[in-house]
Amino acid sequence: MVLKIFFPQCCNMADSGLLIGHWLPGQDSAVVLAVVHYPFIPGQVKRYLSQLQNESRVELAVLGSWSMPKDGQEGMESFLKDLxxxxxxxxxxxxxxxxxxxxxxxxVVQREGTLLGDEGDKCNGENGDGGRVIFIHYDQRKVMLSQLHTLEAGAGAGATVTGAGPSELRLVFSTVAQSQPLFHTDKYDDGPLKLTHWQSEGREGSIIVELAKQASVPLCLLLTWLLSLWTWLCGIRLLNLQPVRFVSSKLSTCVQLSYRTEHLQTVSSPKKALGHAEFMRKANIFVSFFVDVALGLLLISWLYQENRISLLANTLVPVADHVAQELQELLKWLMGAPAGLKIxxxxxxVLGRFFLYHIHLWISYIHLMSPFIEMILWYVGLCACLGLTFALSVLSDIVALLTFHIYCFYVYGARLYCLKIYGLSSLWRLFRGKKWNVLRQRVDSCSYDVDQLFIGTLLFTILLFLLPTTALYYLVFTLLxxxxxxxxxLIHLSVDSINSFPLFAMGLRICQPYRLAEGVKFRVLCEEPGKPLHLLMEINPLKFGSVLQWYRTPTYSCYPKDSWVALCKKLFVGELVYPWKHKSTKKTD
Structure with missing residues (x-):
């Protein structure tokens, strides 16, 4: 048997006294948490430990004695032994x-008081079972503040650490973390007991942090009231009508606004974060929002300097005219003999004139709006004060509005092409004596008379010879x-990166890598014959890819709905394709 004693480095030079710690259940190991300095009264130590039992979730006890001989304390070791x-x-x-x-x-002394080991051999390094004693020195501050992760297969973002059972290493980390009330008293406090632990040289704190904590309470209350007012306005019946809800669900700006509202409600919630995962989620959301707003303000400061809004407005109309002119040239090319094809x-x-008429309507609409474009851009640009993601979402909506005619062309071409494809497939089943059973959702056998076969053959021939012309228009507008x-x-990917990137977790990984631990490694400190082995436990920081995997904030963002094979199949049969969907949307075939 090997007795492992986890000893804090901050106690290496502590004055003589008692060892406060915890025996790990099911393990032949002890975790030393603090040293109570001499002089002390045993009754006060017992009362102090019983008080800590109510505040901490760890069963603290006196593990033994610690002796650091000094002048005038010759009998200290025997006194501590009698305790x-x-x-x-x-x-x-x-x-x-x-x-x-x-x-x-x-x-190591048994409960009945018999000395085990080599009967007084001070440096035998053995316990009562004949095994060795190993000292594992650890940095109590790092272990206290770190979060130990276990990377499991399939663990998603924000997942919690689970396992078949707590390991010895996890028990050590949790014991130190749950003993926080013990660290509230240090050797400088006025009281009957003086302790040495990781905060003995002065508890970590900052007046700025304390002021921020005090100011955060009224700010959170104000933010909560504003969000409740905004939620009430959004719940007005007029805004919940079907046309308004449909349009708002298609605008990236409205979706981003709803997403940020939900996250601000999470951050401003007065409830204390329960657990490490919830705290990291709130911190990542807060830092992400702060950086997003900072980038948006930088964009505003650049956009409203040197009259860039006017330059952008003066450029927008000529670009729209140029795109419309290129589309007209493309349609005229399709109305001729494109690539030598006989259509x-x-x-x-008919199709060419139909699409040319739409382009003419679109150009007229753009020129009608041209006097107001600069004013619209001036007011729309102010939304960047809400964050860079809002500016990018507005840009995505502007692109969607400016290319709405291309979307219409695609829908028209896809519907005509899909109609012909499904018509040809139905007529092809007619030639084989089959039909589609709508009730049973399967293909059944069917007998047709001569008139039905004649009509089917005629329609099949017409659709087959009209298919190349429709397919050509469909192909061109699908590519556009x-x-x-x-x-x-690309815009949505940028918005998603800003919304979901765990900036706070990455900052911890760079500035304080021990805060996010993947495991530990051991290094030999002292190894002498006949003496206990001394090891140093060092924390292995979590890899950057693992930090992104664990702490990436789930977003509304768009993700591929279908595989590449399914996407190509939809393009081939003419079904409308939307390459992304909202994450909350369930996948449907």
Missing amino acids: STIFPQGRWLQLSREMGQRGFTCH NRALDE RLVVVLFQG
Whole structure:
């Protein structure tokens, strides 16, 4: 058997006294948390530990004694040894260290008071079962503030740490973390007990942090009231009508506004964060919102300087005219003999004039709005004060509005092409003596008479010869639509990156890597014959990719709805394709 004693480095030079700690259940290990300095009264130590039992979730006890001999304290070691009768434990640890030596002397005493080991051999390094004693030195501050992760297969963002059972290492981390009330008292406090632990040199704190905590309460109340007012306004019956709800669900700006409102409600909630995952989520949301607003203000400061709004408005109309002119040239090319293809002249003429008329309407609409574009852009640009993501969402909506005619062309072409594809497939089943059973959702056998076969053959021939013309228009406008969709997809990807990127977690990983731990490693500090082995436990920080995986904030963002095979299949049969969907939307076939 090996007795492992986790000893804090901050107590290496502590004055003589009692060891306060916890025996790990199911493990032959002890975690030392603090040293109570001499002089003390045993009754006060017992009352102090019983008081801590109500505040902490760890069963704290006196593990043994710690001796650091100094001048005038020659009988201290024997005095501390006799305290084992006052604090009965299954094992009583007698640790001592001499000045100028790195190693400790360890004796383990049974409850009945018999000394185990080599009967007084101070440096035997063995426990009562004949096994070795190993000291594992740890940085109590880092272990106290760190969060130990276990990377499991399939663990998603924000997942909690689970496992079949707590390991010894996890028990050590949780013991130190749950003993926080013990660390509220240090050796500078006026009281009957003086302790040494990781905050003995002065508890960590900042007047700025304390003022921020005091100011956050009224700010959260004010923000909560404003959000409740905004929620009430959004709940007005007029805004919940079906046309308004449909339009707002399609505008990226409205979706982003709803998303930020939900996150602000989470951050301003007066409820205390329960657990590490919820705290990190709130912190990531707050930092993400702060950085988002800062980037938006930088954009505003650049946009409203040197009359850039007017330059943008003066550029927008010529660009729209140029795009419309290029579309007209494309349609005239399709109305001729595109790439030398022989297409149906009558259908080609009808489709070409139909689309040219839409372009003419669109150009007229743009020129009608041109006197107001600068004013619209001036007011729309102010939304960047809400964050860069709002500005990008507005840009996505502007692109959608300016290319609405391309979307209409795509829908018209896709519907005509889809109608012909489904018509040809139905007529092809007619030739094979089959039909589609709508009730049973399957193909059944069916007998047709001569008239039905004649009509079916005639329609099949007409649709087959009109298919190349429709397919050509569908192909061209689908490619144009995919270009617009790709540009909007890049904008949505940028918005999603700002919304979901765990900036706070990444900052912790860079500035304080021990806060997010993936595991530990051990290094030999002192190894001498006949003496206990001394190891140093160092924390392995979480990898950057793992930080992104664990702490990435779930967003409304768009993700591929179908695989590439399913997407190509939909494009082939002419179904309308929206390459992304909201994350909250359920996948439907």
